[in-house]
Amino acid sequence: MTTLAKHIIVAGAENRPTMLEKSMYDSWASPMRLFIKEKKHGRMMLDSIDNG
Template structure:
């Protein structure tokens, strides 16, 4: 008879990113990259982590002022990248122990936390 824990291992449950152990950062970084690549849109999430988030496009208003586009105004591809940027930050923060999280939780950009 298979236990629940064994079933989860067999099924390949991976709903939580690997947790950072401070003395094993290089190992964690590799495991985290593999974890991210295995997610839906993983390559876009990893790109956000390594290269920074989408630079939101701007629009020129009728009065000549320039403003950043609202999320609703983004193209489908831009919305997907913006969502992946948010997922990247969320995944990295979930993989940090509480004492490290407390140091970096003010960052909203995954690349800043990663570095």
């Protein structure tokens, strides 16, 4: 095991992202949706976001 990996384990890092509080990111929702919509398969991605 590498030294970096040992330090990460000792520090208590986990392999999962932190949960985000939705209300903190409401101002980002509209620009992010426009960005996603313009991507390839954007409508399918938005449908996935909206409907899970």
